[in-house]
Amino acid sequence: MTTYVWDYLLEYESEKDDLLDAVRKVFSSGQLVLGESLKGFEDAFARYHGVGHAAGVDNGTNALKIGLEALGVGPGDEVITVSNTAAPTVVAIVETGATPVFVDVREEDFLMDTGQVEAAISPRTKVILPVHLYGQCVDMAGLRRLADRHGLKILEDCAQAHGARRHGRLAGTMGDAAAFSFYPTKVLGAYGDGGAVITSDPETDRAVRQLRYYGMDDSYYVVRSPGHNSRLDEVQAEILRRKLGRLDAYIAGRRAVARRYEQELSDLTGPDGLVLPSPAPGNDHVHYVYVVRHPERDAILDALRKRDISLNISYPWPVHTMSGFAHLGYSEGDLPVTEKLAGEIFSLPMYPSLPEALQSRIIAAAREVLKSL
Template sequence: MSIYVWGYLKEYALERKETLEAIEGVLESGQLILGPNVREFESEFAAWCGARHGVGVDNGTNAIFLALKAVGVEPGDEVITVANTAVPTVSAIVSAGAVPRFVDIRPDTCLMDTDLLEGAVTSKTKCIVPVHLYGQCVDMDAVRDVASKHAIRIVEDCAQAHGARYKERVAGSMGHASAFSFYPTKILGTYGDGGMVLTSDEQVEDKLRRLRFYGMESTYYANEHGYNSRLDELHAAILRKKLKHLDAYLARRRELAGRYDRLLADTGLGLPVCAEGNYHAYYLYVVRHPARDAIMAELKENDVFVNISYPWPIHTMAGYAWLGGKEGDLPHTEKAAQEIFSLPMFPSLSNEDQDRVCSILKKIMGSL
């Protein structure tokens, strides 16, 4: 049988009863938009992450976009981030009217190299978006130091970091605002799309609630220009049920990561490095090797389908050529993009399937 980098069917089978009960409860309630499940999930997830307020939105991209708008990013402002992220990070920055400015990554963790932040700050810099990539946090002490020094806002991109921790602080609790995605593949994902912005600033919360609902505080009257970006009741109800399993999801991901560490220790693959002070949530288990493409091709021949997150740094993409980036600007980012690939990683992955993946990988690596 084929083994994929991600799958949800086994998990759904285990949680089917409570999932369908959640859906039925919403459908029978008579309230489908911005009802009690959204309010309760906002409160529950914010508390789980150590933030005061949560504002549910329709997807993770709009979570970043609305967070940027809510913390005061305006057209023409610059936002510092990384190029080894999903396009939505940068798409949201551009949609907010801002200009993304990229810094390189640390070669061991693939996280933002915070030593480069100071040199990237200009008079136009309004915000830093640290991307907590693959399930572990950027060095937030360093980010906060630079942000404080220059009066810059911080919006954490936590799409891949539900439950990750930096020095005992949970991802999403360390910036002026933070953005989460509940896309199906995420550590906490729904059966569709959804997102949330967390903040402990009441003014930011108030603005977020207006922005996601056409700029309104009450129906039919817009206090400011806003958008239609609401988390719906069905997905909120599902996510409330799944939130109860989040600790178990994280424990299983870390167990699988530990098994990979042991089984692949002597293969010649570059294995994930957990930065000091971090609790890695292992959204992805990312390995690297210069012969990546050949290894992936052989895995596919053996019915193991892996993934690359991400094969093209954003500063090299045609859609963002107007930023003036070119190959050679971010050497560590570009080298990683040529070598990294993600192995199967999801809580319902069986030990037997993981063993098979590792056995095939060992044979491939032994023949290189």
């Protein structure tokens, strides 16, 4: 049997009664869109983060796009972000009509190199979009000071960092607004697509709610354009409301798997060997994915595939090198750390219900392959 980097079926078996009850509750409620389940989830998600507002949307990409638009981003503007991210981060910027401007990442933790941001600021810059990657947070204190000095807004991309903290502060609470994805693989995942934007600013929240609903306020009268049809449906909202109460348990499960990987693979690390994840100082890592590095990455993946262990690369192609973004004018060599990492990183299976027997199989196979190099 092939072992994959992620699987939801064991979690579903353990939570099935609650999940199916959530579906029954919504189907018998008489309201399938913008109902009490969505309001209940939004209120609970805002409370979890200690912010004033949370608005559910239909997916994480639209959470980013609508979050950017709510902060005033539009055609002609620039948004500073990274290329070492999932393509939706950049897709969302482009869809607003703005231009993504990339800075490189830090080799030690793959996060935005905030020391490069100031040089990337231009008169057209409107927002800085840090990506809290793989389960830990960017250095937000320095970024906040920089943004304030230049009169810029910050939208946090928290798609991979539900529950992560930096110096005690939750991801999503250190900028002007934050966008979340609830794609099924996420630390807090739905059983389909979903997203949310959180903020403590009531005007930003009002803009998000208008934008997700055609630009309308509380009627069929459009007050903001362009608006979108981007609502989180009641079924996913009710599932997420219930799963939110288990979020800290999910994180604890991920950390337990990460500890075992570290304990049983650390003797194979070295400058020219395996490099395990390195949490930045002050970060509480939630291990959305367990990303490791090795200069012989492709040979390792091929050897593990022959042992029926199929692993993932997050991400094999830096966004700035993709043909779909050639119009941005970047070339290979422009972001050297990002490009180096793309040839070395890969992800070991990581989810809280990963059975210990499968962990043992993965570790044994990885050790065998690494020792053979």
